[in-house]
Amino acid sequence: MALQEKAVIESKNVTYVYNPQFFKKGVTEQELERYCDVSQYESSGKVVQVFIGRGRTYLVNDQEGRRVIIRHYYRGGMMAKLLKDKFLCFSATADRSVQEYDLLLRMRAMGLHVPTPVLARVTRNGLFVKNDIITKEITGARNIGKILSERRLADEEILKIGDSIGTLFRAGIYHSDLNINNLLLDGADNPWICDFDKCEMTSITPRRYNEMVARLKRSFDKESEERSGMMWTERDFEKLVRAIEIVFKEKY
Ligand SMILES: Nc1ncnc2c1ncn2[C@@H]1O[C@H](COP(=O)(O)OP(=O)(O)OP(=O)(O)O)[C@@H](O)[C@H]1O
Ligand SMILES: [Mg+2]
Incomplete structure (x- = not known):
């Protein structure tokens, strides 16, 4: 796996795993937080398309004019009503966005046709965590x-x-x-x-x-x-x- 495709910033409540090819050297936690913030793209007219599935997945134009896909993780099944997007912090898939990020890197290294990961965010709040992932748009997909x-x-x-x-x-x-x-x-x-x-x-x-x-x-x-x-x-x-x-x- 190419190491330059993964870097980590960890704060008390949030872990960011990001692709250094997409961000300037020394990128801050605040900048990564803002990069994940869908409302920021909405208010500046940068949302290109919204896909409605379990939740909403956004195709947006970032500040550099690159198109990326932002997905928040939602629960399915019985617990969806109750917990919506909250996952228990001690479950094996609590950091599911990081697991997906790593798997995408691994698959790309094998030459498989899957998206390039840009950023995974795990946000902890007491017993619960929330997750988001950003991937590069597959052009014209x-x-x-x-x-x-x-x-x-x-x-x-x-x-x-x-x-x-x-x-x-x-x-x-x-x-x-x-x-x-x-x-x-x-x-x-x-x-x-x-x-x-x-x-x-x-x-x-x-x-x-x-x-x-x-x-x-x-x-x-x-x-x-x-x-x-x-x-x-x-x-x-x-x-x-x-x-x-x-x-x-x-x-x-
Ligand atoms: N990297 C990508 N490039 C282009 N289009 C994408 C990419 N990732 C996702 N999409 C588009 O966004 C849609 C929704 O994305 P995705 O399948 O990841 O989330 P979801 O199905 O809404 O999630 P869930 O399974 O939780 O409902 C896909 O069907 C596809 O059309
Ligand atoms: Mg899907």
């Missing part, structure tokens, strides 16, 4: 859900996407939320994968493989039910799975 609401994917594109998923699996990456909106095509039609919260490097057993493919299938089905006119068929999914298998199962 659009998620597959959005694309399929407008047009079909060409067979060649399905193949490329399957190839990138198979390559991820082959590298031993377990994606805990592999879904239609975490698969992207950039402006030059290259495939990318994003959203690595709670993902890990591990061995991809048949059980894990089946679980990820089943989740992906559910997400295509759910999106097709919810958005009328989604240009995606069962046959397209079969093509996608075949493309994943060609790469992933070559290993055996």
Whole structure:
């Protein structure tokens, strides 16, 4: 892993892990805090796009005119109503943004098509912590859900996407939320994968493989039910799975 891609500033309540390639030497805690502050981008008209998922993910223009994605971590499931974005400080994934930052670095070092991490922030308050992550925008990227609401994917594109998923699996990456909106095509039609919260490097057993493919299938089905006119068929999914298998199962 290239060391110059990770530096740390630690204060009493906040840890910042940042990419020195994005910040000037001697960057301060206050400057990093401001860099994460979405309201600052909102008030200066620097928000380019907002993605609504569990929470809101912002595509913004930073002061240097670079486009980055800012995501705050929210809870899912039963605890979402009660605790929203608060995670217990002693849980194994309390510093999940730092874990995602590290995994992104590791995957990029392996040549995988995943975003470049810019900054991870862990904010502690008593028993609870909150997390944020910032990544560099994949230029011109659009998620597959959005694309399929407008047009079909060409067979060649399905193949490329399957190839990138198979390559991820082959590298031993377990994606805990592999879904239609975490698969992207950039402006030059290259495939990318994003959203690595709670993902890990591990061995991809048949059980894990089946679980990820089943989740992906559910997400295509759910999106097709919810958005009328989604240009995606069962046959397209079969093509996608075949493309994943060609790469992933070559290993055996
Ligand atoms: N680095 C990136 N470059 C370009 N677009 C991105 C990047 N990261 C995320 N996006 C876009 O933002 C959307 C939401 O991002 P992401 O999947 O990380 O968060 P989320 O799905 O809202 O989080 P959650 O799973 O908690 O709901 C993605 O579907 C994708 O369209
Ligand atoms: Mg997502």
